[in-house]
Amino acid sequence: MKYVPSRSPCPIGRASRVLGDRWVLLILREAFLGVDRFDGFLGRLDISRATLTARLGSMVEAGVLERVPPRAKYARYRLTDAGRALQPVVEAMRDWGDAWLPRPA
Template structure:
């Protein structure tokens, strides 16, 4: 039996937020969108999520105004975080940090670290640069492999392979030509 998408009888802000971001796969889709994943095929390959589920989650996030579909310069469209979607960064980051703290990777330490693009210094869990002390907006963050990152193997999907190098958040992770015609 499928669970309902709403929390009937609940009127708090958390229940309303969970109606948008609380379904399985949704937070991972959002994480990937922050990392620069933009195309359906990229999400599908990196997450290994069933295509029907991915279609549903992307439609829900788009209808809620968290993602926006835009032309990519060709026949296809890409998914881009809106201002409303970018406002979810502190929650996505906090959950990732919580996971690193209580469920660390086998490699020891976080899989990803965040750096301030302005001075290439690590950004703490509080969102502030450990070098200059400034609060760093999501668009000024660079994600880099951390000490717990496993090396991308030869069979890694293009997103996993690209994440083996530092990359500025919110910028396209892969060039337009890197995804098959199906994606």
């Protein structure tokens, strides 16, 4: 999944190009909890290796995460300033889900 910037004049439309995928939001959740390695994300999410690779790459291209060091086999994924700025958005989604969506039995 290659990141292609949106040309939408609407900021919500542009943001949805980055954040409109459920895996991206779940990867962000884990990054906010301190996960920073590929295997860490893989172990905490029910996601395939290929999907995780694609989403992490897209998030790096979008400037939400950085890969440190960039070409290392066992790199860490760190939130950029843009990624850290998403924390209140993800927390608001969590709060909304708690308030309005039923919990599984």
